[in-house]
Structure formats: C-alpha cells, structure tokens
Amino acid sequence: MMEDLIHHITFNQDDPNLRCIVLYGEGKVFSAGHNLKELTHKDGSDYHHQVFSTCSRLMLGILQCPVPVIAVVQGLAAAAGCQLVATCDIAVCSDTSTFSTPGANFGIFCSTPGVAVGRAVPRKVAAHMLFTGIPLTAEEAIGAGLVSKVVPEESMGLEFESLSGGHIFQIYVNPSPVFPTDEEVAKIVQAITCKSRAIVAMGKKFFYQQLEADIKTAYRLGEEVMVNNIGLADGQEGIRSFIEKRKANWSHGFEKAH
Amino acid sequence: MMEDLIHHITFNQDDPNLRCIVLYGEGKVFSAGHNLKELTHKDGSDYHHQVFSTCSRLMLGILQCPVPVIAVVQGLAAAAGCQLVATCDIAVCSDTSTFSTPGANFGIFCSTPGVAVGRAVPRKVAAHMLFTGIPLTAEEAIGAGLVSKVVPEESMGLEFESLSGGHIFQIYVNPSPVFPTDEEVAKIVQAITCKSRAIVAMGKKFFYQQLEADIKTAYRLGEEVMVNNIGLADGQEGIRSFIEKRKANWSHGFEKAH
C-alpha cells in the first residue's frame, strides 16, 4: 500500500499536466496506519527496517513532490494514517473525523508519526496524543493546526460514493479535470490549478527548506529564490497579467524570461 | 522548593511502579515562580547562578524523566510557574486559571520562562506575554497550546481538599493507585498507566530528541527507534494482544523479545 502511494505520488510528478494530488480514504477510515500483523517478531528486523524506511520515503516524497498534496479525511486517521495527514501540505476533514496516535496501546509507540505530528501541532497537543492515545476531534484538530479546514460530513458523503476506487486521486488539468464535489476541496484545488505549476513547485521546495534554517539564512536564500522567480517567464507573465488586469497565460515551466 | 521538585521527579524515576508524575499546586496559586526576595544584589551572582542553574535542571529533568509529567493547574501560574506548565508533557487547568510571565514588571525579564513558553505556543502569543506581562486566560491558554485540556473549576475543587499536601503527587500503579477525581486528569493518567512503562519511556525520549533535529535526520533516527521498539518483549506482547483481542500483559521493562 505504501509502495502504491509512493508510486502514485512520484511516477508522474513531472507530468506538466499534474497540478496537485488529492489523497482520499474511502469509507469510515482514512487510514489506520501500519498493519500490526506485519510487525511480528518472526518477520525479522530487516523486514521491519524496510517497512519504516518505505514509510519515511513516502512522507519525505510528499514534501519533495513538486505539486501540493492534499489529504481529504472522512473518519479515522490513526498512527501512520495520522502521520500522513500531518505530512500533507494541506488537509481537509469532515466534522466527524478523528485523529490519533495510539500505537503505545499496542506496544508500538508512534515515534515516526510523532515526527510529522510534532511539527504540525503545538508540542503539548502532540504529547497528549502520543502519551495517551486519546483521539483529537475534528474541532480540536483544526484548533491545533493538524488540518487546514473542517467541512460538514454531509458535504463529503456524495463525493466518496462517486469515486470509483482507490485511496489516491490525482488532479490533472488536462484532460478535463474531475473536481471533487466538496466545495472546500474544490476551492483549494481550483486555487492551486489556476497558478503556474513551476512557480508553485519553486515555492513549495523553498518553503520546507527555509523552515529548517535559521531566519537569517532563510532570508538570504529567500532573496535568491525571489529574484530567480521574477526572472522566469511565468514570473513576468504573472506580473504583466496583473498590470493588464487579465488572466495569466502560464507556460507552467521553468523557462527564463527573455 | 526547586530542589524538592527535582528530588521528587528524579529520585525514584527508575522505580518500575512509577508510571507518571502529576504536579499539583494547592490553593489559588499553582506557582508564582521565583521568590524575588532571594534575588537581591546582596546574595551575589554566584547564588543567582545557582538558582537559575537549578531551575534549568528542573525543567530539563522533566523532559528527561522516563515517565510523563502532568501539570494540573488551578489558579495562577506565573513566571517560572508558567515555565513549569509549559515544560510538562501534558497540562490540565481549571477554567479560571491564568498564565503569565510578568517578570519585566519587577525588573527581571522572564528570559528563561520564555525558553519553555516560546516552544509551547505561537511566538506572537509568547511575545505578548513576555513584553506586556498581561496574563492569558485558560481559554486563551488552550487556544495557544500552553495547556492540553481545560476543565470546569468545580470538577477540581474536591480534589484539592482531599490531597494531603505538597505540590507533587506521583502516580504509582502498585500499591493501589490514588487517582485524582478530576475526570480529565484521571482519563489521562489511566491512558498512560495502562501502557508499557518502557515503551512510553522510549517514545518520550525520542519525541523531544527528534523535535530538535531536521526532518530527514528525525526520520532516520525514528526508523531505528521503531525497529528497536518492535524487537522488545513488550512490543511483541502489544502486537499479540491486539491480534488476540485481549488485554496486554506488560513486563514494563526493556527486555528483548525471544
């Protein structure tokens, strides 16, 4: 399943028509995390290493993916499933969703989920989740910053029935986009796909890079990024479209302005 | 008082029956921080060094303590008292509690409290507290992530009367636990004590370690921690109990699985 997600997130990420990726979970569980039955002693520590190394590759792959990755949660996101939500760039959940890191209840502390959750929410919220295993409600999750938006469950119901299957749903702009009917998700997807792919990719890469730098270094690097951005054809086209009060006509690529 | 707290937090932290520590403040003040009368010039800077070095040892001791440390606040937590709340893994407060870092009003900026508060809440909240000295209400404190839960003051009243004394209350599982009657605190303590002590200790140590690493290092270290955790007897017992749908029978120690 993780390999499948990695495949979907990476295999066509250079397709210029891919503008953002939306991860859905079907049914009442977004993702319950690792299958504990795969983690028994008899499988050996080499296999366990492989499982968690794959999991890290998935999470870092989301951060490195050139298009924004959006989690749409309806129901339970637990352990590595909660890590997945915490890792995505943006997350929208139904008002009945819950989020937990209950691994220690089953002897496996959610240490790697804590890497993502501890960077997404205040540390007291993360510690409460990790040490008690008690879930956050959707309301608590948005208060803590774990999700970006909460929507009524009703607005999501139709959507899930109409999806043909799978946990992943990639948004292409061409051929014709299949926008999810949930209004909030559609608004986010619309806001992303109307921008230049290259500009968003450049911005996403720098965003996660600078968060780990000290602020002076972040600004020094950021000045370079801004100047490079302005020098791109899509940078200049964006400015011209603003001045001329018209819709921009993006190349979506990294070509320099003449 | 700080030495007394350090003593209580460290002296029997290796007792296998100790599963979590709850810090209470009796009466209307959780803790008002340092006694300013001890910080006059005549005491000399060696003494001042000792006071703040002891204070740092207490705070780092809480983070290094193998069992979760929970602050239960009823009333005012100010200056180093607010630092104590910010440092504990989990904090529950009554809805009439307040939190402040007013040191600069008395000429002593709350610089060391800011180390803990600045890591617990958004920096604009911390800066407002530190530069103005104006207190946060309980509602503002939970919104900012300074506390984990807010409970009605009434639910705490009984509790404090029934406690025999002291600012510290350690939770042992054996002999019979004296659970605080406040429902939220009891729920948290219950959730922690039903887990393996060793698994929680391993998870807590890594949680604070990885928060200070870059995310790639955090995941690399986290993979090791997960694999080691799975290899423990309590890791395997947890998985088996999950598969067999029964209560786990923990050793609470770090023995490896056979």
Next chain:
Amino acid sequence: MMEDLIHHITFNQDDPNLRCIVLYGEGKVFSAGHNLKELTHKDGSDYHHQVFSTCSRLMLGILQCPVPVIAVVQGLAAAAGCQLVATCDIAVCSDTSTFSTPGANFGIFCSTPGVAVGRAVPRKVAAHMLFTGIPLTAEEAIGAGLVSKVVPEESMGLEFESLSGGHIFQIYVNPSPVFPTDEEVAKIVQAITCKSRAIVAMGKKFFYQQLEADIKTAYRLGEEVMVNNIGLADGQEGIRSFIEKRKANWSHGFEKAH
C-alpha cells in the same frame, strides 16, 4: 517605502525615550506588499536583489530593534504586508481584517513572506495561505497565532481619522505620549512603557536568539541573561519596588547595580 520604514525603525532606536513602535496602515489596506510594477524584467535582477535585500533588512531590523514593534492592522495585509505583520513582535487587528500571501496568483510565489508566516503559524495554515492565496479572516488569524489580539473595527475607526499621516507611529514617553485610543493597543503600549527600556531590550534580544537554539543551549545562555539582568540597577530597583510595594523608578539604561 521600505527604506522609510527602516529609517523610522532604526534611526532613533537608541533614543532612551523611545519605548515601543506602533506600525499603522491608514485606510482599508494595512499593506499590500511589493509594488509588482517595480518587479518587471526590464528593471534587471540587480534591482530585484536590492528590493528583496531591503525587505529582509526591514524584517530583521524589526527583530533586532531594542523596543517592541506592534502592528495595528485595519483591513488587508497581503504578501510582504502580511510578512510585516508576522514579523512584528505583537499584532492587533480589527475583526474585519484579512491576511493573505497571494503572490503565486501573479507569478511571484510569496517565498520570503513564508519565512515570517511559516514561523508565526502552524505549517498547515502557512501552506494553505501560500499555495492557495486564499486569505485568513481575523478570527482565523488569531486562532493560528498570526495576530495577538482582535478588536472590533468600530474601536479603531476614530483612531485612524485622528492620525495625521504616515504608516508609522512611534511611541515616545517624553514628551507627552500620544496613546492611540483603541483600548487594546493602549493597554499593550501602557504595559510596555511602564517597564524598564533596558530590561525589555535585553529580554527581546534573548527571546529571538534562544528560539533558534536547541533547548539545552537556550537554558545555558538564559541562565547568563538572568544573572546579568539581576545585576543591573533596573533589575535591583524592580525587585526593591516589588518588596516595598511601590512604583519602580527606572533608569531605563544598562548600568550595573552597586
């Protein structure tokens, strides 16, 4: 405009009567950020470098300014204007204010605003702002920690009309202070100006320094700062005023206690 702001923030920051700086934006827009018309290709990348280097100097200048800098927002704060709010020590906004980083809509991703915004709010909030360009309401902004307080717009209206002009308003204690009439802003300014300038300056410098250090280093440095603070004349005067239950009589300088 940025040079003008830098000038106002730096030129008399050593004036002992300057106790805090309040940045206002007149009218319905606090600041809409850079003028895109200045960023066209024909201006050349040297000029673009200069623009963003000046912008970073402004932001770092606010953090290095010895007195607290307060943003008072009425209306829109966008792009570098939102960065300015995120950078100020404290921010108060009207309940109709909005905050956005919409640069990518015009081909220029808000990479440098993201340095400040990404350190002020949870990363999912920042990512949503940066990738979609959709604004935060005042209510969302306080929930995320981007502003310190929200006040009714009515309480601000009078204020802006009565201000004679300019985007910056510096608070001096002598000659007679012109306190803004908004109650929340006045409360903050009052709380800052009643403290010792030197003590606040020392605390502000350490606050931003320690946030970028690991926690052990932060405490080690913090112990030194506390001991130095206690050794100042204003530190001792503060303690004495507390003990003697009287108003402190600050020197506002860094003289050592005798």
